[in-house]
Amino acid sequence: MTAVNGMSVDVRTSDGVADSYVAYPDDGAAHPGVLVIQDGFGLRPSLRSLADHIAAHGYTVLLPNAYYRHGRAPVIELPDFIDPGERPEIFQQVFPMIRELTPELLRSDVGAYLEWLAASPQVIAGKVGVTGYCMGARLAVLTAAMFPDRVAAVAGFHGGPLVTDTPDSPHLTLGNITAELYFAHAGEDHHMTPEHIALFDKALDAAGVRHRTEVYEGAQHGYTQADTSAHDPEADERHYRELLALFDRNLRR
Template structure:
């Protein structure tokens, strides 16, 4: 699968990104993939290529572009328990500056760029996110109901909070079908219930599932959290979602 490096114009500069898409030309449904907190790295390229093999054009932006091009911080090949605290100490300041206003402003730029690519077909797109990216994916789908037909989030962060703009308070704006794959420690039972009640009240078609035996980050093969069976389940849920919501 071809992988192309790109620069996306935004209100605050240029976001570096990469895209994976099928060989052989033609136009393909668009997918916007939001990274987890550790940023752009080989494991995300592999995931984008996997999606591209199934016929999608996958755009993966560097959400931390305001702090530099990826890799914004130095990462080991494997993010194990012995380095996790050190890595998080570098990542947390970047996360804290990635405000809701920045998420939404960037989403406008990313979706505009994605849908303008000659390899991307007309019609709705999907937005996928991991960890902090799942939060951004939900906000993007709620803010662009006319463009986003599917949203998926895996081991998400902070979907239910006390804030007036908590993602679970925005679901009435969704027209997308939703799949959320949670690790056992991602959300309290009370938060899961509150999220489900909000989605039910909004009439959203959704699945919100806890993947048994998993911890936060289970899809990421370069971390100690990785769970191969959970990653396979993630693909088993994600690919049918995209197939039934995106036109070819």
């Protein structure tokens, strides 16, 4: 891994300015672009470290604050170590903001993020990779469907919900996707039950999407998030191996 430059940047959107974090190798070269879509807890130090880890393998990584309409990060006060069982009020604060991220707002925001990456001198021309965590996995799938000409690879980790009974359910949008997809579901996750996973896989197969789905048995929802009680170091390392392999296959030339 190489040394990384990381800094705060502002990305202008149609609704304001999304405060963001960008990381890229400290080698003076341009690299493939990657968009990281946050989990429900939002932009914070542990996610910046995740972006740094990806960047150290040769990528320019943009990590926006998806809740920017409510202020700059941290939008809500978070402890250094998040144990939702002990702090249920955190969910009460983030759920309304999650629900506000409609497909219409997502299309507008992601369009701005992709334009920012395309204009960055640290990013080579071409399609980008997207990775999402928890709610971000859902948004990553929708992003691939909305921008098939801009996205080459998508990964989703302990994501959900990917199958719902609403018209904007991610599993109903797969026909537009041209990217390769990888999903790593948590074995202990009520957001994506075995039934949900089977329905999502069936929809992926029917759409003819290049994909691979795995279940990390024993891992909890949130297993990649190092600052939470759900963190699973072994599953987290596996996540990085699969994510970087996916990006290397699709973004390297």
